[in-house]
C-alpha cells in the first residue's frame with residue numbers, strides 16, 4: 476500500500492539541469508527539498524548563486540543553495556520522494572543512451588526505504604520506468620516494486636528561453652503505479668502549477684505521450700524543410716508561400732531550419748528504437764530525422780550557389796556566424812546543428828568568426844574556441860550567416876548588420892529575421 480501524504484513529502488531532485496533546477500526551486504517553496512547533481516562544477520556554480528542556464532534567478536538560488544548536494548549524501552536517507560531529471564541522450568549509432576538514468580536508479584536505491592516513491596521526469600520510451608529502472612532499483616535496494624516502493628512518470632515539457640510557457644504554466648501529465656501514487660503526484664505538482672494536470676491511465680501511456688510530442692514536432696519541421704528544398708529547386712520563395720498558406724485556419728505553422736538540441740533531434744530516435752524492437756520499422760519518423768539532419772548540407776549548398784553567382788572567392792572570404800546555440804534565447808549549445816555549417820566552411824573559407832551573446836565560451840569545443848570573438852569586426856565580412864533568432868539579433872537594425880560587411884557581401888538569414896533586401900538571402 477502506498478500511503479504517503481503530500482504534507483509528509485521529503486523530496487530529492489536528481490539532476491539539476493534545465494529540467495531539474497526549476498523543479499527543485501518550485502518544490503522547495505512548499506516542501507523539504509534537496510537537489511543532487513553528480514557534476515561538482517555545476518553544484519559549485521549553483522551554490523555561488525549562478526545558474527548558467529538562466530532558468531533560476533540568483534535570489535531564488537540563495538534560498539535553496541544549502542540544499543544543493545554533491546557530497547554529504549547522508550541527507551538523502553530522510554527522503555521519501557525521489558524525482559529523476561537526468562539526461563537521456565543517444566549514442567553515436569542513434570540508439571537510446573540510458574546510462575545516466577540507470578546510474579541514478581542505482582544511486583537512489585541506496586537511500587530508498589519502504590513506502591517511498593520514485594518519479595521519473597527524463598524523456599524515455601514507453602517501458603523504461605517499469606521494465607528498465609524498476610528491476611535495477613529492486614536489485615540494488617532489495618525492495619519490491621508495488622509492495623515496498625512505488626513509481627511515477629511525469630514528463631517535463633519546459634521550453635528553455637520561452638518566457639511565456641514557464642514551468643508553472645505548462646500542463647502536466649502524470650501517472651503512478653496505482654491510484655494513491657497518482658493522487659500523491661497530483662498533490663505534489665499542484666502545489667506550484669497554475670496549469671492543468673492530466674492523469675494518464677498508465678506509466679507507459681505517460682512515457683509515450685512525451686516522446687510522440689517531440690517526434691511530431693520533428694516530423695512537422697521535416698515537412699517544411701522538405702518543401703523548402705522543393706521550392707528552392709523551383710526558384711520559388713518558401714517564406715512567401717508559407718505566409719500565404721498560414722492564412723488557412725488549420726495550416727500548421729512550422730518554419731524551416733536546423734533541428735538540433737537534445738529533445739526534438741533526439742527523442743524521435745527513442746520512438747524509432749522502441750518501434751523497431753516491437754517489429755515495426757517506422758517510415759515517417761525516420762525520414763523526418765534524415766531530412767532534418769540534411770538541412771545543414773542543404774544550407775551550405777544554397778549559400779555556395781549564391782557565393783558563386785555574386786563572384787565572391789570563398790578561399791579569400793571572411794565569414795561571420797551570428798548565433799551558435801541550438802535554439803533562440805537559450806545558451807544551450809549541445810547538439811547544435813549550426814556546427815554542421817561551420818565545419819563545412821572551416822575547410823573552405825579564409826577566416827571564420829563565431830559570435831553568440833548567450834553562449835558560455837567554455838562550453839565551446841576546443842576546435843572552435845579560437846574562432847570565437849567578443850565583438851564582430853566592422854567592414855570585415857564577405858558572408859554573414861544569421862543562424863539563430865536570438866532576441867538580441869532581432870533587436871539589431873539592418874544598418875548594424877551592414878556595418879560589419881565589406882563592400883561586396885552576402886547575408887544569409889537562416890531564421891528569416893531581416894527584411895528582404897538585395898544581398899540578404901533566406902532559406
Ligand SMILES: NC(=O)c1ccc[n+]([C@@H]2O[C@H](COP(=O)([O-])OP(=O)(O)OC[C@H]3O[C@@H](n4cnc5c(N)ncnc54)[C@H](O)[C@@H]3O)[C@@H](O)[C@H]2O)c1
Pocket residue numbers: 489490491492493494495511512513514517560561562563575578579582596597598599631632633634635737738
Ligand atoms: N532541456 C529541455 O528543454 C528539456 C525539455 C523537456 C524534457 N527534457 C528532458 O529532461 C531530461 C533532462 O534534461 P536537461 O536538459 O535538464 O539535462 P541537463 O544536462 O541540463 O541536466 C541534467 C543534469 O543531470 C546531472 N546528472 C547526470 N547524471 C546524474 C546522476 N547519475 N545523478 C545526478 N545527477 C546527474 C548532470 O550533471 C546535469 O547537471 C532529459 O531526459 C531531457 O530529454 C529536457
